[in-house]
Amino acid sequence: MLKRLLLKKNKKYLLGVSGGPDSMALLDMMHEYHICVAHVNYNLRNDTEEDYKVVHDYCELHQIPFYYKEFTPDDYVQGNFQTVARDMRYAFYQEVYKKEQCDALCLGHQKDDVIETIYMHLERDSHPEYLGIQEISERLGMTIIRPLLHVTKQDLRDYCNEHHIAFHDDYTNFQTEFTRDRIRNTILNHYTNSQKEELLKQAEEYNQKQALKKKEIKKYLNEPLDYTLVPEDLLPDVLYALLKKHIEVSKISHHLIDEIIHQIQSSKPNIQMPIGVNEEFIKEYNNVYVRKSIKQLDYTYRIVNRQDFDCPYFKVRSQGEMNDGIPVKDEDFPLTIRNIRPGDRMETAGGTKKVSRLFINAKISSPLRRYWPIVLDCRGNILLVPGIAKNKEYLSINPDLFVIK
Structure with missing residues (x-):
C-alpha cells in the first residue's frame, strides 16, 4: 500500500501525524524507517486530547521521537482559519525538520484528498501549475513526500482496523463549515467511482499539458530575459516562472502579472517596479529581471x-x-x-x-x-x-x- 519507491531506508523522515486514520496508517507503515513525528493541536474542538493520545501512545510504544505543538484560538483570529492553521503547522514542521536534520517530510494525504483538490480548483476555475496534489513537492525548504496518494481513505481506515492501529476521527471533517468539507460531504459523497475517475483523468490530461508548457517555458528563463523573444501567449507563464524564482508564490497574483505586462509593453525604455518587500522588477529596454531592492546611496x-x-x-x-x-x-x-x-x-x-x-x-x-x-x-x-x-x-x-x- 505504501509507495516505497519514494522512500529510502538510509534517509530520515519527519511525519506530520494528526491522529486520524490516514496519518496513523502512514505512521504504522513507516515505523521501521528512521522517523520522528510532529503533532499539532489547534484546540478548535473539545476532543483534541484524543488526537494527542493516539499519536503520543503509538510513538511511546515504538520509541519514536515525538514533537508536540499546541495553539489556542487567539493564535489564528486573523484571516481564513485553514490557511492560517496550515502556515502555523508547516512552520512547526520546519522547526522540527531542521532540529532533527530530516531529509523529507511525509504526509498522509490520500486519493480522496486529491479528488477534492481537483474539484476545488475546477469549481474556482483556477489554473494551477499542477491540478491535484503532487507526490513530491517543496515548501519552506523542506522536501515533502506523500506516499499514499494512490489509495483511498477507506483503504487506510480498513488498514488501521485490520492492524489494530488506534485512530481518532476529527468530527469537523463531517461538517460543512469549510469549503473542502462542504465539497466532501455534500457533493463528492454522491459521486460514483466512474465520476471520480473522470476527475482524475481530467487532471492527468491537464498536468501533461502543463508539463509540456513548463518545458517550453524553461527555454526562456535566462536572466536577464529578452521578453520580446517570448511568444505572446506564453509571456504570462514565463513571467510567473521568473517571479517564482525570487518571491513567494502567494505574492504572485494575476493582477501583478497583468501589471508587469502592461509596464514592459509600454514605451518606457526603463522601468523599476517594486514587487515585494525587498524585491523589484527591472526592465532595461528589451531585457527584464528581478533583483533585491537597493537604496540610492551616493559614494x-x-x-x-x-x-x-x-x-x-x-x-x-x-x-x-x-x-x-x-x-x-x-x-x-x-x-x-x-x-x-x-x-x-x-x-x-x-x-x-x-x-x-x-x-x-x-x-x-x-x-x-x-x-x-x-x-x-x-x-x-x-x-x-x-x-x-x-x-x-x-x-x-x-x-x-x-x-x-
Missing part, C-alpha cells in the same frame, strides 16, 4: 596613486579594456571616483556633453546609471565614464589606469 572614493583598488561599485587596475582606461598624469592625482551628480558634464571629442545624456545615448538603464563610476581629476574635471566616454584630452591608445564597473 565618493579618493585615489592617490595607480595601485589596484576594489570597492562594491568598481575596481581600479593597471590593465583592462580600452574603453575603461585613460592615461593619467601625476598632476591629475588625487583622483576622485564617484557616482553621477546633477549637472555633471565632460569635454568629449564631440563637444561638451551632459553625463546623463551620455548614459541615455548608451542605453544604460536608470538603476545602473545611479552607481556607474565617474572619474575626476584633482581639479574636478571629468576624465572618464568607463565604457562610455573619455575626456577629449585623454584619448590616447596607451591608457595606464582602468576603472572597471
